[in-house]
Amino acid sequence: MRKVEQMTLEQKIGQLVMCGFEGTEPSEEVLRLIREKAIGGVIYFARNVRNVEQVVSLSAALQEAAAASGQEPLFIGIDQEGGMVARITDGVALMPGAMAIAAAGSLEEAYQAALICGQELKALGINLNYAPVLDVNNNAANPVIGVRSFGEDPAKVAEYGVKTLQGLQSAGVIATAKHFPGHGDTNVDSHLDLPTVPHARERIEQVELRPFREAIAAGVDSIMSSHVVFPAFESQKLPVTLSKAVLTGLLREELGYEGVIMTDCMEMNAIAEHFGTVEAAVMAVEAGADLVLISHSHDRQQGAINALLQAVRSGRLSEERINRSVNRLLALKEKRGLYEPAAAVEVKAVVGTAEHKAVARRISESSITLVKDEAGLLPFRTEDSLFLISIEGAVLTQVDEAVDAQLTLGSALRELGAQVTELVVPLTKVEELKKELLSAVRYERQVIIATYNAYLDPAQAELIRELLALGKEITVVAQRSPYDLLAFPAVSTYVVAYENRPLALRSTAKVLMGDSKARGKLPITLSEGETVLAGGGSR
Missing domain, CATH: 3.20.20.300 (Glycoside hydrolase, family 3, N-terminal domain)
Incomplete structure (x- = not known):
């Protein structure tokens, strides 16, 4: 030196x-x-x-x-x-x-x-x-x-x-x-x-x-x-x-x-x-x-x-x-x-070994958080017909990188034998496609919405509120921010994945299908008026 x-x-x-x-x-x-x-x-x-x-x-x-x-x-x-x-x-x-x-x-x-x-x-x-x-x-x-x-x-x-x-x-x-x-x-x-x-x-x-x-x-x-x-x-x-x-x-x-x-x-x-x-x-x-x-x-x-x-x-x-x-x-x-x-x-x-990936998978599966399931919608069964709207994540800041969208929550669910009809909607197209989406789910019983920072996106929040107004019991999966629930607190079933990387989506699918227990605890507090949700688990 x-x-x-x-x-x-x-x-x-x-x-x-x-x-x-x-x-x-x-x-x-x-x-x-x-x-x-x-x-x-x-x-x-x-x-x-x-x-x-x-x-x-x-x-x-x-x-x-x-x-x-x-x-x-x-x-x-x-x-x-x-x-x-x-x-x-x-x-x-x-x-x-x-x-x-x-x-x-x-x-x-x-x-x-x-x-x-x-x-x-x-x-x-x-x-x-x-x-x-x-x-x-x-x-x-x-x-x-x-x-x-x-x-x-x-x-x-x-x-x-x-x-x-x-x-x-x-x-x-x-x-x-x-x-x-x-x-x-x-x-x-x-x-x-x-x-x-x-x-x-x-x-x-x-x-x-x-x-x-x-x-x-x-x-x-x-x-x-x-x-x-x-x-x-x-x-x-x-x-x-x-x-x-x-x-x-x-x-x-x-x-x-x-x-x-x-x-x-x-x-x-x-x-x-x-x-x-x-x-x-x-x-x-x-x-x-x-x-x-x-x-x-x-x-x-x-x-x-x-x-x-x-x-x-x-x-x-x-x-x-x-x-x-x-x-x-x-x-x-x-x-x-x-x-x-x-x-x-x-x-x-050293790099990308099966042993290392097993650690990543174990942490990911332990992180998935079931915040609430008031209507008892989970787990889904393989014989259920599921209709999924997946909001495609976007690069939101200069520190983000685009995530390969080849694997979606729908494809992760299909890997586990679920019957899923999935509409993948670009983040910037939610408002434009809202009427079409509302029409598409009108006669569906099991509806899942995979959100992406909906708390910062009025179009996503409005879509979910209008679906609730139709009387739909919706399962929302937050693919990034746990704060999404603050935009539509009336949703009865809410799961947080924290990220839309393929590993997280596969871990989430396992929870939705009952192949894995939701063990995660919220590291932040979600306040809905008088109700405070913290630590995960249905209220």
């Missing part, structure tokens, strides 16, 4: 920047950034992934480019949270997401899920995972966190978050707690605009900060800043990523965090539209960030590196300040074995 004193200023500045790129092979642009600018790392998205073997080759090629040009080994990062946010889905044992894991109710399984995820990522040459999400999702209207959170209880979020970071780090993969100090109580997506958490410091201490405090105590490798304004800590309208009062004052000095501080992507609108990605890169380092993430635009990546160099040369940033960050980054690379020769791994012996 090279010492900071042996590095040029240009090399040190490069270490502070993490870049994304297009393509499933190293692009010329990213290779130049590695060789000539000594960037600290790269981030993978689905656009960089074709299959498991290709990811192994891509990771090796990127690291070889760094080594051949005499640069430091690269952080290779990814958002592999599990569930709805995962960049690699085929050929791996894709684990359920955070809320599904919390619904399943086993801390040991949470650890195992993260350990397996970490082992598989490491075998693919990926050494950094942007997980766990430690946001406390106590705002039903949150459009971007939701099922990515372990729930609404700060203590449980902390418990599951710590187990997850421990699992990842036990596998030798860097864990990143996000989005400090909490993105759970927002109703704005920071990919689109600049959210604010207006609460007083006392409340933030009790709720938002608790999981991060416990993650720090557990030795989390890195923490990602949120692009959220916290007036309780920052007097100006600055998001946390650009706030010295929060990153240095709160996180470093008050909470005593000594690890790496990473930013969320600086091209999100909360930053790019309000401050400009290039200028904000300098502001983030001034505030206390060690690693600046720029996921997409080569011009912005190049511009940020140049701006950081100019900031040092002009005296705006001291070289001693840069050295502190570089020391932390190099120490983390050494801690996680990035300077050691890559061990020879038989990828198929």
Whole structure:
């Protein structure tokens, strides 16, 4: 490992920047950034992934480019949270997401899920995972966190978050707690605009900060800043990523965090539209960030590196300040074995094994939550004639990836011998097709609606309310958000799947057909006027 004193200023500045790129092979642009600018790392998205073997080759090629040009080994990062946010889905044992894991109710399984995820990522040459999400999702209207959170209880979020970071780090993969100090109580997506958490410091201490405090105590490798304004800590309208009062004052000095501080992507609108990605890169380092993430635009990546160099040369940033960050980054690379020769791994012996997939299946089946079944509609019988309307999920935020729609809840039910007529309706077509759908189910007895974030979609909610007005006894399956029930509380049978990944749909089908018991417990509270539904089970 090279010492900071042996590095040029240009090399040190490069270490502070993490870049994304297009393509499933190293692009010329990213290779130049590695060789000539000594960037600290790269981030993978689905656009960089074709299959498991290709990811192994891509990771090796990127690291070889760094080594051949005499640069430091690269952080290779990814958002592999599990569930709805995962960049690699085929050929791996894709684990359920955070809320599904919390619904399943086993801390040991949470650890195992993260350990397996970490082992598989490491075998693919990926050494950094942007997980766990430690946001406390106590705002039903949150459009971007939701099922990515372990729930609404700060203590449980902390418990599951710590187990997850421990699992990842036990596998030798860097864990990143996000989005400090909490993105759970927002109703704005920071990919689109600049959210604010207006609460007083006392409340933030009790709720938002608790999981991060416990993650720090557990030795989390890195923490990602949120692009959220916290007036309780920052007097100006600055998001946390650009706030010295929060990153240095709160996180470093008050909470005593000594690890790496990473930013969320600086091209999100909360930053790019309000401050400009290039200028904000300098502001983030001034505030206390060690690693600046720029996921997409080569011009912005190049511009940020140049701006950081100019900031040092002009005296705006001291070289001693840069050295502190570089020391932390190099120490983390050494801690996680990035300077050691890559061990020879038989990828198929580690990635996507039957044993790993069995763990994912066990957690998934334990997560399915029967919130209520007042009319006793479940389980269905193989001789029943079922009519299913499946709302096809869409990419709702920039962290989502499109889910392969080849397997639907209907096809999962058919695998178990059910007689199902299924209409698959695109999310954007519900309003347009509503009359047709109402007509189609007029004479059907067993009607199932598989919703997708219906609590945020008036068209889905209205469809279900009109079906109820026809006197239909409907079974609703929430394919993503458990909060859907709030939009149509009169539904008598309500099942939560937390995600519409194939594994979750198969687990849900087993519950609907009685092949598996619904064992999940809601990690959030659903309030219907005077009635509160929490923990699952019919009321």
